[in-house]
Amino acid sequence: MKYKVFLTAIFFLATHLGSGYAVNLASDTTKQKFKFLYIVKFNNRRPFATENAFIDPRELDSIEDVAYPKFAEACHLLEVDNFLVLKIHPNAKILTLNEFFNLYKVQDKYRNFSIMVDNELIDYPETILISKNQIDNVKIIKDIRGNYISIILKGHYELKKKYPNGGPFHL
Numbered sequence: 001m002k003y004k005v006f007l008t009a010i011f012f013l014a015t016h017l018g019s020g021y022a023v024n025l026a027s028d029t030t031k032q033k034f035k036f037l038y039i040v041k042f043n044n045r046r047p048f049a050t051e052n053a054f055i056d057p058r059e060l061d062s063i064e065d066v067a068y069p070k071f072a073e074a075c076h077l078l079e080v081d082n083f084l085v086l087k088i089h090p091n092a093k094i095l096t097l098n099e100f101f102n103l104y105k106v107q108d109k110y111r112n113f114s115i116m117v118d119n120e121l122i123d124y125p126e127t128i129l130i131s132k133n134q135i136d137n138v139k140i141i142k143d144i145r146g147n148y149i150s151i152i153l154k155g156h157y158e159l160k161k162k163y164p165n166g167g168p169f170h171l
Contacts, residue, residue, distance in 0.1 A: 034081045034082075035051060035079065035080045035081050036051065036080060036081060036082055036083070036084050037049060037050070037051055037075075037078060037080040037082075037083050037084075038050050038051065038053040038083075038084050038085075038086055038129075039066075039083060039084070039085045039086070040053060040055070040086045040088060040094075040129055041085060041086065041087045041088065042088050042094070043088070043090040044090070048127075048129060049127075050124075050127040050128070050129055051080070051123070051124070051127065052117075052122055052123075052124065052125070052127050052128045052129065053086060053129045054117060054128070054129065054130040054131065054134055054153060055086060055088070055092075055094060055129060055130070055131050055134070056092075056131035056133055056134050059088060059089050059092035059093075059094065059131055059133075060086055060087065060088060060089065060092075061087040061088065061089055062085075062086075062087045063084060063085070063086055063087075064084065064085040064087075065082065065083075065084060066082065066083035066084070066085060071083055092131070093131065093132035093133065094129050094130070094131055094132070095129070095130050095131075095132055096128070096129060097115070097125055097126055097127075097128045100128070100130060100135075100151075103132070104138050106138075106140070106149065110140050110147075110149060113140065113147045113148050113149050114146060114147070114148040114149070115128065115148065115149050115151065116148050116149070116150045116151065117130075117151045117152075117153065118151075118152060118153055119150070119152075121148075130151070130153075133154075134153045134154055135151060135152075135153065135154070136152045136153055136154040136155075137150075137151075137152040138150070138151055138152075139152075
């Protein structure tokens with residue numbers, strides 16, 4: 001069982017971070033982000049499609065990679081590289097953006113601020129799904145770059161210490 005959880009965690013981490021290196025032989029340093037569309041299946045609510053799934057691997061029943069050739073046109077239209085289907089445990093505590101705001105008592109005047117997760121600005125924050133147990137720190141920040149709500153996930157600071165120049169995780 002521990003081995004299965006470990007493998008699931010590694011697979012999810014690799015795909016969830018959504019970043020990788022594409023090697024272009026003409027220029028070695030090309031970096032490319034891989035975008036996944038996550039289809040999140042719950043037991044007690046409708047499926048949810050998002051690019052912003054920050055879900056603890058221990059809260060997953062399964063991860064399925066949808067065969068690319070079948071959905072090549074859909075991937076092209078949605079500008080994603082692949083689809084992943086995440087099936088959630090029945091008792092998992094997965095928060096939508098509004099549930100997150102309510103849990104952390106974010107005042108209405110801040111709810112229109114941009115959202116950053118681990119110092120990365122999130123496109124379409126209304127589609128965020130985040131495991132309650134993954135949240136380490138939440139701050140409301142007003143500075144010269146703008147106003148935003150910063151969500152730091154568990155493990156972010158440890159990775160930043162281990163890879164001070166970004167390493168494979170682009171921190």
